Amino acid sequence: SEEAFQAWASGPAIAAHAGERANPVSTGASLLEFEVVLDVARPDSQA
Incomplete structure (x- = not known):
């Protein structure tokens, strides 16, 4: 509610x-770039 705030x-x-x-951690966006790599196992029925 407004009163609580x-x-x-x-x-x-x-x-x-x-x-x-x-x-701040950095001021340039290039310093905050990262890549995400996923290793997803297939279900046994599709292997």
Whole structure:
């Protein structure tokens, strides 16, 4: 509810989110690229 959000936002959330921000992992998208490799076994009936 709106009341619950306002109570949270004006309570401990202020202190929890008021600190200095950590540095990002990277600033270039190329540094965050990765590949996903799947090894999926076939069911015995199709082997």
